[in-house]
Amino acid sequence: MNVTCRNCGARVDGKFCSACGQSSDTRPLDWKFLWNDLQRLFSPQDNSFYSSMKALFLRPGDFILEYLNGKRIGHLGPLKLVLALSAINLGLLRTHRLMGAERTADAAQQWIYSHYAVAELALVPLLALASFLGFRRAGYPLAWHFGIAGFLVSQHLAIRIGLLSVGLLFHYTNLRLILVAPQIVAAGLATWAFVRIFSSLTLAQRLWGTLVTYLLFGAATLLTVYVFALCVSK
Numbered sequence: 685m686n687v688t689c690r691n692c693g694a695r696v697d698g699k700f701c702s703a704c705g706q707s708s709d710t711r712p713l714d715w716k717f718l719w720n721d722l723q724r725l726f727s728p729q730d731n732s733f734y735s736s737m738k739a740l741f742l743r744p745g746d747f748i749l750e751y752l753n754g755k756r757i758g759h760l761g762p763l764k765l766v767l768a769l770s771a772i773n774l775g776l777l778r779t780h781r782l783m784g785a786e787r788t789a790d791a792a793q794q795w796i797y798s799h800y801a802v803a804e805l806a807l808v809p810l811l812a813l814a815s816f817l818g819f820r821r822a823g824y825p826l827a828w829h830f831g832i833a834g835f836l837v838s839q840h841l842a843i844r845i846g847l848l849s850v851g852l853l854f855h856y857t858n859l860r861l862i863l864v865a866p867q868i869v870a871a872g873l874a875t876w877a878f879v880r881i882f883s884s885l886t887l888a889q890r891l892w893g894t895l896v897t898y899l900l901f902g903a904a905t906l907l908t909v910y911v912f913a914l915c916v917s918k
């Protein structure tokens with residue numbers, strides 16, 4: 685078989701274009717393609733979103749380390765994953781608010797409704813810097829820490845999305861419990877991930893690094909919230 689790639693125009697000999705990677709079996713858009721494309725989005729076998737989420741919960745540390753080292757086919761990148769989950773999270777928070785939870789909400793809950801989903805994205809650089817300092821000894825570049833932080837914040841968001849969905853289903857309006865519970869689970873999963881990711885260090889060094897990372901992350905988050913609150917109140 686010798687055809688021209690419909691994506692880049694190179695000559696294709698085989699199932700995939702060696703220049704751009706597109707399948708040589710690509711036809712002009714038709715109903716079949718649209719249907720298959722839609723199916724792929726929700727199919728657990730052939731979807732990078734699902735496979736990344738699954739790996740993130742079943743073997744967080746090994747998955748993240750493999751991804752950083754270059755094993756990436758079939759997985760969604762950390763920043764894309766965070767953005768996708770933030771969008772779902774924002775949608776759920778809005779729905780939660782519309783369902784009347786707002787009437788019973790106090791000032792803190794109001795603040796959460798209006799800022800939390802956006803603030804979650806700011807956690808990625810803060811966590812990246814914290815683990816960069818906490819695990820300096822491991823010598824990983826800062827970009828790797830951004831990748832790790834993107835995956836760990838995604839994990840946290842996914843747990844919250846699960847709880848928010850259950851909350852919506854049962855008209856449960858105590859948002860604080862929905863927000864605090866994932867923090868505890870996520871911290872446990874993140875500790876497990878850190879211990880696996882920085883495997884070149886001794887266990888004591890890894891546990892110490894995790895502690896330093898959490899302390900720096902906590903301090904940086906509080907400082908950011910404080911500065912943000914100051915700016916808003918003016």
Ligand SMILES: [Zn+2]
Pocket residue numbers: 689690691692693694701702703704705706
């Ligand atoms: Zn091509």
